[in-house]
Amino acid sequence: MAPATSELLLYSRPSLGAVAFLLGAIIGSFINVISLRLPKMMEKSWRSQCCELLGLDEKPEEKEPGVNLAFPASHCPNCQHKIQWWENIPVLSYIILMGKCANCKQTISFQYPLVEILTGLFSAVVVWQMGISVQTCAALILTWGLITLATIDAKTQFLPDDITLPLIWLGLAVNIFSVFTSLKDAVIGAIAGYLLLWIVFWSYKLLAQKEGMGYGDFKLLAALGAWMGWQTLPVIVLLSSLLGTLIGFALIIFKSRDSQTPIPFGPYLAIAGWASLLWGETILTKFNSFYLF
DSSP: OHHHHHHHHHHHHHHHHHHHHHHHHHHHHHHHHHHHHHHHHHHHHHHHHHHHHHTOOOOHHHHSOOOOSSSSOOBOTTTOOBOOGGGOSTTHHHHHTTTBOTTTOOBOOTHHHHHHHHHHHHHHHHHHHHOSSHHHHHHHHHHHHHHHHHHHHHHHSOOOHHHHHHHHHHHHHHGGGTSSSOHHHHHHHHHHHHHHHHHHHHHHHHHHSSOOSOHHHHHHHHHHHHHHOGGGHHHHHHHHHHHHHHHHHHHHHHSOOOTTSOOOSHHHHHHHHHHHHHHHHHHHHHHHHHHHO
16 A cells, blocks of 8 residues: 555656646746835835834825735836736746737846746745645745745845744744644744844954844844754854855856945845755754764
């Protein structure tokens, strides 16, 4: 009975992976909307709060209903052409339209199909690795949240509390049932994740007299700790630092980027956290054996 079940699971994996890719690509399309609109929504909210705090009148255009995740309908930012359903099919529409607006022929950012493809691939990998389970559903939610944060941070160098804080609470809630780790380890992971980068932040600031990272990075690492436990934090920090260093050097050498130009750390934390989610035990074992050696 067991071999038949294993054969069935092996046979169904490609189909599950394909479905996961399609679902991920659809989610990736929505992630593009969030990454574009959420920073604008938050900026408008900040301006409104500042005006209220300082007793200033808002400009008439700022009092009008602004952008939200549902309004206005998707449109070309250049000619305001309303995107039709057939122009909004993940990946496929970009290929059909040859990367240009159907109306004004303005070039469409390659970010849109890239995020859709990556979200689809990452979703397929999660399902391929974990099969069908509650753990898989939770892992997909974390995966999509990390991709959203990485996309926003790469563009704006900002990690919104609207995403990082819910991820912390969701990680703790999931681990009430020990989905990824014990609740005790999840709580310690959330606390340690925040404090670890907070200490690094203040140490660097005191020594260099400037800030080296933002508070959003603290919250993101706290979220990863809440999901996977404190044991994975050293590996996540090590991997993300290594990635950041390598890519930073590559940008300086090949793109002639100034070494003083800030580089967002969130994407590297997200990649390292996602890798730890799927292969954490293997990475931790390798890390421990190397460290002990």
